[in-house]
Amino acid sequence: MIVAIDGPSGTGKSSTSRAVAAKLGLSYLDTGAQYRAITWWMLTNGIDVNDAAGVADAAGKPVIVSGSDPAAPTITVDAVDASGPIRTQEVTAAVSAVSAVPEVRARLVELQRTAAAEALAGIVVEGRDIGTTVLPDATLKIFLTASEEARAARRTAELKGKEAQDLAATRAAMAKRDAADSGRKTSPLAKADDAVEVDTSELTLDQVIECVVTLVEEKRIKA
């Protein structure tokens, strides 16, 4: 059972994927965390993230390891816990440039396919190009969407007290990142033709989780 969950930022991919994987006894992989991890490594090693050739040259250097337990997902870079540093606004602002570099994508797609192949009980993999490129033969593909307004409100609430921005700034930053992720040449953010689209704007997180669990169970019955 391989479940691919894609969609723009703030649509609920991580929260939904973790919960669905935990409920169904599947592994979990957050591919966005891997793009953030390689971006953090570039920033901490003084590589100009807007120099695509420099990023491409360095793409093979960091060792990125993702833990796939949905109850406690982990990510390390060169054996250092990167789970905190990859969530800073500095990394968020730089990640689209790094993830547009084909050498970076080739490196991470290989890790992602290996993780899926090794997950014997099945896996939920979330990202932007999982259904279209990474795992085109996934058992079930979901494309989550939500209005810009709903996504910005969710992200603003999440960042409250941390690196808080106001609603308008958060909305603008999300729209900019989504435009970059959708507009890049190599495997852009896109819905696979055979993905089920779920608009989460008016749904609670529990409703989205239930909806995806039901879709997985329907697939299991048919298989």
Ligand SMILES: Nc1ncnc2c1ncn2[C@@H]1O[C@H](COP(=O)(O)OP(=O)(O)OP(=O)(O)O)[C@@H](O)[C@H]1O
């Ligand atoms: N249906 C929902 N209703 C209300 N809040 C939600 C819903 N889904 C997710 N959230 C909240 O919205 C925030 C963003 O969710 P999440 O991180 O899962 O989105 P994402 O699609 O993985 O985002 P990104 O791609 O930017 O990492 C979280 O605080 C989460 O709890």
Ligand SMILES: Nc1ccn([C@H]2C[C@H](O)[C@@H](COP(=O)(O)O)O2)c(=O)n1
């Ligand atoms: N499969 C993926 C996953 C993520 N990215 C890039 C684009 C996102 O802006 C960034 C961070 O992802 P998030 O943590 O917000 O889910 O990583 C990608 O290009 N492909």
